[in-house]
Amino acid sequence: MVADPVPLQLAAELFPNGISRYAVGGLFVGLGAAVIYVGTGISAGASTFLESTLSYVSGQSRFQQYVASRDWRLVFTLGIILGAAVYAVAYQGGAWTTDVAWWRLLLGGIFVGVGTRVGKGCTSGHGVCGVGSASKTSLAGVLAFLLVAILTAQVVAALGVTP
Amino acid sequence: MPLVLVGGLIFGFGLGYSHMARPEVVLNFLQFEDFGLLFVMFGGAAVTGIVFFVMPRVLDRAPLTGDPFERRLKSFDRNVLVGGAIFGVGWGLSGICPGAAYASLGIGNVTILWALAGMFIGAYLQGWWRSRATDDVDPSPTGAD
Numbered sequence: 260m261v262a263d264p265v266p267l268q269l270a271a272e273l274f275p276n277g278i279s280r281y282a283v284g285g286l287f288v289g290l291g292a293a294v295i296y297v298g299t300g301i302s303a304g305a306s307t308f309l310e311s312t313l314s315y316v317s318g319q320s321r322f323q324q325y326v327a328s329r330d331w332r333l334v335f336t337l338g339i340i341l342g343a344a345v346y347a348v349a350y351q352g353g354a355w356t357t358d359v360a361w362w363r364l365l366l367g368g369i370f371v372g373v374g375t376r377v378g379k380g381c382t383s384g385h386g387v388c389g390v391g392s393a394s395k396t397s398l399a400g401v402l403a404f405l406l407v408a409i410l411t412a413q414v415v416a417a418l419g420v421t422p
Numbered sequence: 423m424p425l426v427l428v429g430g431l432i433f434g435f436g437l438g439y440s441h442m443a444r445p446e447v448v449l450n451f452l453q454f455e456d457f458g459l460l461f462v463m464f465g466g467a468a469v470t471g472i473v474f475f476v477m478p479r480v481l482d483r484a485p486l487t488g489d490p491f492e493r494r495l496k497s498f499d500r501n502v503l504v505g506g507a508i509f510g511v512g513w514g515l516s517g518i519c520p521g522a523a524y525a526s527l528g529i530g531n532v533t534i535l536w537a538l539a540g541m542f543i544g545a546y547l548q549g550w551w552r553s554r555a556t557d558d559v560d561p562s563p564t565g566a567d
Contacts (some may be wrong), residue, residue, distance in 0.1 A: 261505070262467075264551075265487075269475050270520075271475060271480060273456075273457045274456065274457060274524075275455070275456055275461050276441075276456055276458055277458070278458050278461050280439060280440055280458070281441075281442075281458035281459060281460075281461035281462050281465070281506065281523070282461040282462075282465050283436075283439060283440070283444065284436045284437065284438075284439040284440020284441070284462055284465075284565025285461050285462035285463065285464070285466045285468075285469075286436070286438055286465050286466070286469055287433070287435050287436025287439060287440075288433055288437060288440070288462060288465070288466035288469075289434075289436075289453040289465060289466035289468065289469025289470050289473075290432050290469055290495070291429045291430065291431070291432035291433025291434070291435075291436060291462065291468055291562040292429065292466065292469075292470050292488035293429075293470055293473040293512040294425065294428060294429040294431060294432060294492070295425065295426055295429035295530050295532065296470070296473055296474065296477065296484075297429075297473060297477055297484070298425040298429075298484060298485060298486045298487075298497045299425065299426070299484050299486050299487045299489065300443075300489035300491050300562045301426075301485030301487075301489070301494065302470070302474070302484070302492075302493075302494035302526075303426075303429065303433070304539065305519075305521030305524065305555065306519075306521075306545075308520065308524075309520065309541050309542055309545035310549055311546075312550045313542065313546055313549060314462065315550065317546065317549070319546075320553040321548075321549040321550075321552045321553040322549050322553075323520075323567070325500050327432065329423060330423075334423050334426045334429075334434040334523050335426050335429065335430040336430065337427065337430065338426065338427040338428065338429065338430015338431045338432060338434060339431075339433055339434035339437065339521060339524040339525050339528065340442075340524050340525065340527050341427075341430070341431055341434060341523035341528060342430060342431035342433060342434025342435035342436070342437075342438065342466050342528065343434040343435065343436075343437055343438035343443055343478055343497060343526070343527070343528025343529045344438075344529065345431065345434075345435055345469035345531075345537075346434075346435050346438030346528075346529065346530040347438060347528065347529040347530055350438075350439070351438070351529060351530075353425025353530065353531020354531070355444070355530055355531055356531045356532060357444065357445050357446065357448065357526070357528065357530050357531050357533050357534065359441060359445045359446065359449070359516065359517060359533075360535050361533065361536045362493075362536075363470075363515055363516050363517075364445070364516045364533065364534065364536035364537035364540065365536040365537065365539060365540040366510065366512075366515060366516070366521075366538060366540065366544070367512040367513070367514075367516020367517070367540065368516060368518065368520060368536065368537035368538065368539065368540020368544065369514035369540040369541070369542040369543050369544040369547070370430055370508055370509065370511045370512025370513075370515065370516075370540075371509055371516065371518065371519060371520065371537070371540070371541050371544060372512075372540060372541035372542060372543060372544020372545040372547070372548070373505075373508050373509075373512075373515060373544040373547060373548045374506065374507070374509025374510070374511070374512055374543075374560075375509050375510060375519075375543070376436060376504065376505065376544075376545050376548050376549070377501050377504060377505030378502050378503075378505020378506040378507075378508070378509055378557055379496045379502055379556070379563065380499060380506065380521070381498065381509065381519050381520045381521065382463065382483070382513075382519040382520075382521060383432030383433075383466075383520070383521040384465070384494070384518075385438065385506075386438075386466070386467065387463060387466040387467050387470055387490055388467075388470055388474075388494045389494050389496070390467035390470075390471070391449060391466075391467045391471040391474050391494070392468070392469030392470075392472070392474050392493035392494040392495060393452040393454050393493070393560075394493065394494055394495045394500065396495065396496045396497065396498040396502055397496065399496070399502055399506070399532060400477045400496060400502045400503075400505075400506045401463075401504045401506075402506075403506030403507050403509075403510060404506040404507070404509045404513060405508065405510065406509035407506070407507045407509075407510025407511055407513075407514065408452050408509075408514035409452050409514065410510075410514065411442050411452075411455075411510060411513070411515055412449055412452030412453050412514040412515075412517075413453060413514075414473040415514065415515060416449075416453050422446060422449075
């Protein structure tokens with residue numbers, strides 16, 4: 260890990276884990292999207308994978324529009340999994356599992372599945388590529404999901420649901 | 423395809439390195455206990471922002487596909503806000519978003535399969551519903567999300 264600059268260490272209350280891990284990780288995330296864009300002109304996003312992959316098994320007309328892109332999306336997702344695995348082997352020292360309750364993951368996942376598709380993007384499509392494009396639509400999308408997510412997480416925490 | 427794989431690898435490594443692949447870290451952020459996560463999204467957007475700005479001025483077309491370099495611009499309508507809000511509920515409840523969920527599987531988090539199953543169920547539900555809606559107008563079928 261890279262050491263944080265001194266002034267930022269003073270902001271320890273806001274950043275109890277420092278910022279280097281986040282900033283370096285974010286740069287890699289952006290770099291990954293940038294590499295794909297430079298070579299192919301594609302601005303990559305992660306949530307369309309859900310629908311494009313469903314087109315392999317479902318004949319619903321909504322999914323058919325993603326048939327052309329479903330192969331590279333599968334490869335992209337495979338890359339994400341492998342890349343995270345490289346991190347796990349190199350830095351994490353083995354597997355890590357969450358303590359967040361299964362029903363939160365499942366229920367939250369359903370909302371994420373509906374919401375990202377209706378809203379035309381997720382944290383990578385709107386957040387990284389859309390904001391990078393200075394797209395007003397994406398900025399609005401990011402604000403919408405960020406504010407509602409904060410509200411939801413605060414309510415859940417206030418209800419005493421941990422973890 | 424190999425390039426997409428490499429890009430995905432870097433992308434996934436970043437999600438792992440930033441700890442964003444851990445739902446707990448995302449929830450800590452949303453509960454104002456650790457603002458570091460802001461650096462992930464805006465750090466990523468800063469890199470793509472520069473590349474999206476520079477590439478169209480350097481090259482006419484992408485070398486591998488021959489596609490023109492375009493910014494990621496989606497049409498704005500009510501769906502962006504409605505969908506964003508629904509996504510927000512899910513993100514705030516579970517601490518998981520699509521890219522980070524795939525990456526979470528990569529760091530050995532098998533519990534995340536619950537969230538992945540939920541996402542596919544959710545995506546299928548809206549697809550099933552919108553396949554039936556006659557007035558479904560989504561003018562951006564080729565865009566990547």
